Amino acid sequence: MNFSFDRYAGIVFCAIGIAFMIGSRSITASSYGSNVGANIFPMFLGGFLSLMSVRLIYETFRKQQHKSKSNLDYKRFGIIFTAAVLYAFFLEDIGFVISTFLFLLIGFQTMERGKVWKSVLIAACFSYGVYYLFVNVLDGSLPGFPAWLGIS
Amino acid sequence: MSTIDYLAHGLATAMQWHNVVFVFLGVLIGTVVGVLPGIGPMSGVALLIPITATMTGGLGPEEAATSSIILLAGVYYGAMYGGSTTSILLNTPGESSSVVTTLDGYQMAKQGRAGAALAISAIGSFAAGIISLIGLIFLAQPLSAVAIKFGPAEYFSLMVLGLLAISGLAGKSMVKALMMTAFGLLLATIGIDSVSGVERFTFGMPELYQGLEFLTIAVGMFAVGEVFKTILERENSDGEIAKINRILPTKQDMKESAGPIARGSVLGFFIGLLPGAGAILASFFSYVMEKKLSKNPEKFGKGAIAGVAAPESANNAASGGAMIPLLTMGIPSSGTTAILMGAFIMYNVQPGPLLFQDHPQLAWGVIASMFVGNLMLLILNMPLVKLFAKVIETPAKYLIPLIIVFSVFGVYAVQYSTFDLLLIMACGIIGYVLSKNDFPLAPLVLGLILGPMMENNMRRALTISNGDFMIFLQKPVSLAFLIIGVLWISIPLLLKLRGKKVIINEEG
Numbered sequence: 066m067n068f069s070f071d072r073y074a075g076i077v078f079c080a081i082g083i084a085f086m087i088g089s090r091s092i093t094a095s096s097y098g099s100n101v102g103a104n105i106f107p108m109f110l111g112g113f114l115s116l117m118s119v120r121l122i123y124e125t126f127r128k129q130q131h132k133s134k135s136n137l138d139y140k141r142f143g144i145i146f147t148a149a150v151l152y153a154f155f156l157e158d159i160g161f162v163i164s165t166f167l168f169l170l171i172g173f174q175t176m177e178r179g180k181v182w183k184s185v186l187i188a189a190c191f192s193y194g195v196y197y198l199f200v201n202v203l204d205g206s207l208p209g210f211p212a213w214l215g216i217s
Numbered sequence: 218m219s220t221i222d223y224l225a226h227g228l229a230t231a232m233q234w235h236n237v238v239f240v241f242l243g244v245l246i247g248t249v250v251g252v253l254p255g256i257g258p259m260s261g262v263a264l265l266i267p268i269t270a271t272m273t274g275g276l277g278p279e280e281a282a283t284s285s286i287i288l289l290a291g292v293y294y295g296a297m298y299g300g301s302t303t304s305i306l307l308n309t310p311g312e313s314s315s316v317v318t319t320l321d322g323y324q325m326a327k328q329g330r331a332g333a334a335l336a337i338s339a340i341g342s343f344a345a346g347i348i349s350l351i352g353l354i355f356l357a358q359p360l361s362a363v364a365i366k367f368g369p370a371e372y373f374s375l376m377v378l379g380l381l382a383i384s385g386l387a388g389k390s391m392v393k394a395l396m397m398t399a400f401g402l403l404l405a406t407i408g409i410d411s412v413s414g415v416e417r418f419t420f421g422m423p424e425l426y427q428g429l430e431f432l433t434i435a436v437g438m439f440a441v442g443e444v445f446k447t448i449l450e451r452e453n454s455d456g457e458i459a460k461i462n463r464i465l466p467t468k469q470d471m472k473e474s475a476g477p478i479a480r481g482s483v484l485g486f487f488i489g490l491l492p493g494a495g496a497i498l499a500s501f502f503s504y505v506m507e508k509k510l511s512k513n514p515e516k517f518g519k520g521a522i523a524g525v526a527a528p529e530s531a532n533n534a535a536s537g538g539a540m541i542p543l544l545t546m547g548i549p550s551s552g553t554t555a556i557l558m559g560a561f562i563m564y565n566v567q568p569g570p571l572l573f574q575d576h577p578q579l580a581w582g583v584i585a586s587m588f589v590g591n592l593m594l595l596i597l598n599m600p601l602v603k604l605f606a607k608v609i610e611t612p613a614k615y616l617i618p619l620i621i622v623f624s625v626f627g628v629y630a631v632q633y634s635t636f637d638l639l640l641i642m643a644c645g646i647i648g649y650v651l652s653k654n655d656f657p658l659a660p661l662v663l664g665l666i667l668g669p670m671m672e673n674n675m676r677r678a679l680t681i682s683n684g685d686f687m688i689f690l691q692k693p694v695s696l697a698f699l700i701i702g703v704l705w706i707s708i709p710l711l712l713k714l715r716g717k718k719v720i721i722n723e724e725g
Contacts, residue, residue: 070654078396085403088418092410101679103410103417106672107403114399121392142449146642149621153638156629165622172618176448187615195626205271205630 068125075122082115144175161207165192220358223573227581231589235276236284236582239269240590243288247295248597250312252303252608256620257312258296258553259659260440262289264620266432266560267627282564283579287586289560290540293553294346294587297496297533298594301338302605305331305525314496314532317504321517321524332602333466334525337474339598340466341530345482346591349537352486353544353584357573360545365570369677370688374698376671379548381702382492383663385709389655397656401664402671404429411669412676424636431559431665433637436624437644438658439552444620445649447613466522474526477507485531489538492550499535500528537587543568544580547670552659555666562666 089108152168169188174181199205230236250261269288273281300315305322318338325334367375380402384394407418408428419425466474484506485499507527508517517524542548547569549555561568566576573580598605628637652658682688689695 070650074651074654074656078400081400081403085406085418092415092417101676101684103413103415105679106675107406107417110399110403110406114396114403117392117396117399121390121396124390124392137449139449142445145448145618145621146445146646149625150639150642152621153625153642154635156625156638157635161626165626169618169622172621173614176614176617177612191619191622195622199271199626199630203271204274206633207626207630 072122072125075118075125079115079118079122082111082113082118085111085114141175145172148172148175157208158211160210162192162196162210165195220354223577223581224354224585226578227583227585228588230283230578230582231287231586236287236586237589239284239288240291240586241593243291244295244298244590244594244597247292247297248299248302248594248605249608250292251296251299251301251315252605253611253616254303254309254609256440256443258293259556260436260443261292261296262553262556262560263432263435264440264623264627265289265292266556266563267631269560270563271630278565279576279578282561282566282576283582285564286557286560286566286579286583287590289557290583290587291590293557294533294536294590295594297536298339298342298598299605300532301342301525301529302335302602303609305334305338306606307609314500314535315529316497317500317528318525320504321519321521324518324520325522325525328520330520330522333470333522335602336466336599337470337522337526338529339595339602341474341478341481341526342533343591343595344478345485345530345534346537346587346594348479348482349486349489349534350584350587350591353537353541353587356541357545357580357584360541361570361573363570364546367570367694368692369674369681370692370695371698373671373674373678374689374692374695374702375546375548376667376674378698378702378705379492379542379550380660380664380667380671382705383550384660385706386498391706391710393656394660397651397658398660398664401661402668403664404434404661405665405668406672412673424634429640429665430632430637431556431662432563432631433628433640434644434665435556435559435662436628437641438648438662440620440624441641441645442648442652442658444617444624445645446653447617449649470522474522477503477523477527478530480506480510481527481530482534485534486538488531489535489550490541492542492548495539495551496532496535499531503527503531540587544572544583545570547572549663549666552662555659555663559666 085107089104089111092102092104092107148168148171152164156164166188169191170184173184173188196207196209200207200209231240246265247258247261250256250258256264266285266289269285270281272288273284276284296312297314300310300312301318301322304310304315304318305326308319308323310316310319322334322338325331380398384398385391405428407425409416409419409426416426481503484503485496488499488502489495504517504524504527507523508514511517511521511523536553539550539554542550543554543558547558547567549558558568566572566579624641625638628641648658678688679686689699
C-alpha cells in the first residue's frame with residue numbers, strides 16, 4: 066500500500082466532502098411546502114465523506130510505510146493517452162472514420178513498432194467497417210466525413 | 218396466472234428468432250470477454266449497452282428493452298464460463314471470480330487433462346446455471362410480493378443495507394470502500410434535482426445539468442482504466458498455453474465431480490443472493506468446503522477435478538443468484554448487476570417489485586432466455602473450446618487501442634457529446650489511480666446508480682414523517698435492515714480487532 070498516496074487522497078476527498086457541504090448550503094432548503102429540501106442528502110454525505118477521509122489520513126500516520134518499486138511505462142502511456150484525448154476532442158470535427166483511423170494507427174505502432182502495412186490495413190478496415198455497420202446497417206448516427214473533403 | 222404460465226410466456230418471448238440471435242450474441246461475446254484478460258464482465262456489459270441500444274432501435278420500447286437485457290445478461294453469465302478457460306490453460310484468471318480455478322485447473326492442464334477440466338467447468342457451470350434459475354423462478358414472485366409492501370422508509374434502509382454490505386466486503390480497506398460509496402452518491406446529486414427542480418453543483422455548465430451519465434463513468438472507470446493499467450504496467454502473459462487433447466471427461470471424472478457441482482451450485486446461489494458477496498466469495502467458499510469434505514484433501518492443489526468443478530459451479534450459480542435482488546427489489550448486489558440495473562433504467566424500466574406486474578414479458582423473457590443461453594453456452598463451450606483458447610492469443614498490440622475506440626464509440630453513440638468523451642478519459646485515469654491504491658470502484662458506480670433512488674425515498678419518507686428522522690427507526694422492517702447493515706460493517710471489524718483474517722471480495 067502506498068501511504069503517501071492515501072494521505073493525499075484523504076486530503077483531496079476531505080476537501081471534496083467539505084466543498085459539497087458548503088455547496089449544499091446555497092441550495093434552497095425547502096420545496097413544495099415540505100421541510101425536507103434538496104440540500105439534506107448532499108450535506109449529510111459530504112460530512113460523511115470528509116469524516117471517512119480524516120479517518121484514512123489518521124490511518125496513514127499510524128502505520129509504517131513500506132515502499133514497493135514499480136516500473137511504469139510512462140512514455141508509451143503518454144503517447145496513447147494524448148492521442149486518445151485528441152481523438153475524443155476532434156472526433157466531431159474531422160469525423161469518426163478519419164479520427165479512428167489515425168488513433169488506431171498511432172495506438173498500434175506505439176504498442177509495438179513494425180508491420181506498418183498490417184496496422185494500416187487493420188485500422189482502415191476497422192474504422193470504416195464500424196462506421197458502415199453502425200450508420201448504414203443499424204441506422205445509427207456518427208459524425209461522418211468533414212464537409213471540406215467533399216465526399217458526402 | 219401461475220408461475221408456470223408466466224414461464225411459458227417468457228419462453229415464447231425468448232424463442233422469438235431475433236431474441237435467439239440476441240442470446241447467442243450475448244453468450245458468445247460474454248465468453249470472449251471472459252477469455253480475454255483485461256476486460257471483465259463489468260466493462261464488457263458497460264461497453265455493449267450503447268451497441269445493443271442501436272441494434273434494438275427498430276423494435277418497440279418494450280421489445281427493445283427485453284432484447285437488450287437478454288443480450289446483456291448473456292454477456293454477464295457467459296463471462297463466467299469464459300473466465301475459467303484462461304485459468305485452466307494459462308494459469309491467469311480471465312476475470313476475478315475464476316482465481317480459485319487456477320489452483321487445480323492449471324495443475325490438471327499440466328498433467329494433460331486440460332480438456333477434462335474445461336469440460337467439467339462447462340458442465341458444472343451449466344448445472345449451476347439451471348439450479349440458480351430454478352431458484353430464481355421460485356423466489357421471484359414471493360420476494361416481489363414482500364417487497365411491494367415496502368414504503369419509502371423501508372426502501373431507503375434496504376439501500377443503506379445494500380451499500381453498507383458492498384462496502385464492507387469490497388477491497389482491502391473498509392474506510393476506502395465507504396469513501397467511494399459516499400463519493401458515488403455525491404456524484405449522483407450533480408444535476409437538476411428531480412423532486413424540486415433545483416440545480417445542484419452544476420456551476421452553470423450546461424453539460425452538467427442532466428447529471429453525470431452512469432454509462433460514461435462506468436466505461437471510463439472500468440474499461441478505459443483497465444486499458445491504461447495494461448499500457449502502463451506492461452503485463453506480459455508469457456505463460457505457455459496448455460494443449461487440449463481429449464475434451465470429453467472420463468466416467469471417473471464425472472463421478473468425482475457430480476457432488477461438488479451440486480454442492481457448489483446450491484452454496485453459490487445463496488451467496489449470490491447476499492448483497493456484496495457475489496461470485497468471488499462463492500467460488501472461494503465452495504473450494505474450501507470441498508477440501509474439507511474430501512476424503513483425500515491432499516489431492517487439492519495438485520489437480521483434483523473437484524477443485525475445478527466446485528468453484529466454477531459456484532461462481533455461475535452466484536451470478537444467477539445475484540439477479541434475484543436486482544429483479545425483485547431493484548437492489549443490485551455487485552458491480553456487474555449495478556451496471557445491468559443502469560441498463561434497465563436507460564430503457565425506462567424500473568427493476569423492483571413492480572417489474573413482474575408491469576413488464577411480465579421482459580422479466581420472464583429474460584429469465585427464460587437464461588435457460589436458452591446456458592444451453593447454448595454448454596454447446597458452444599464443449600466443441601469450440603479450442604477456438605476460444607485461440608482468442609487468448611489476440612495480441613495486446615491490437616486489442617488495447619481497439620478497446621479505447623469501442624469505449625469512445627459506445628459513449629458517443631448514446632451521449633453525442635465531446636464532454637462525455639473527455640470525461641471517460643479523465644475517469645480512466647482516476648479509475649486507474651484509485652484502483653491501484655486499493656480504492657474499490659464498484660461501490661462508486663453502485664452509489665452513482667442508487668443515489669437518485671435513495672435520495673428520493675429518503676425525502677419521501679421524511680416528508681411523510683414531517684422531517685423526523687426517527688421514522689427510519691420506528692418502522693420495524695426498516696429498523697431491521699439498518700441493524701443488519703451496521704452488523705455487516707461492524708462484525709468484520711471486530712473479527713479484525715481480534716486478529717482474525719477476513720476474506721474480502723475484490724471485484725474491479
